[in-house]
Amino acid sequence: MIQYRIFFIIYFILCPFEVYANNHTQNLSCFHMDNGNRVDNYWIIDSSKKIVSYWNETDNAIDDYKVTKMDNKTVAWNQMKTELTVFVLDKYTMRQSGTIISSTMEGKSEIKQRWFADCVFLNNEEFRDKTGN
16 A cells, blocks of 8 residues: 555656656757768757757757657657758657658659667757857
8 A cells, every 4th residue: 555655656746747848848969870970960859839949060050840740759850951851759769760852853752861860868058068059
């Protein structure tokens, strides 16, 4: 009986934190290897606005993109510049897949590049240290 009481006390204490975690911003750092070179990407996921912001190192600017899917397990978003880039983050494994899709002359879509990245969440101070933002 005491075990059940302890479980419920812990559950009710942690429950508000779970709700908060789903409705705030999270800083994300992901890296993958490209031809032997490490590529780092930094993101801000805003669950309440359903926006993912990307720190563009070249321009030293933050670019915003709409989330296409968000649930307890997955966050997915697209970036459209000259080509469509699709990102999917698995929040359980903290692995991100990235796929660049281009169009052929015949109007067909083809996968131009695909990679998998390892990710970690950063606190605000760590994110500022990495990006200067």
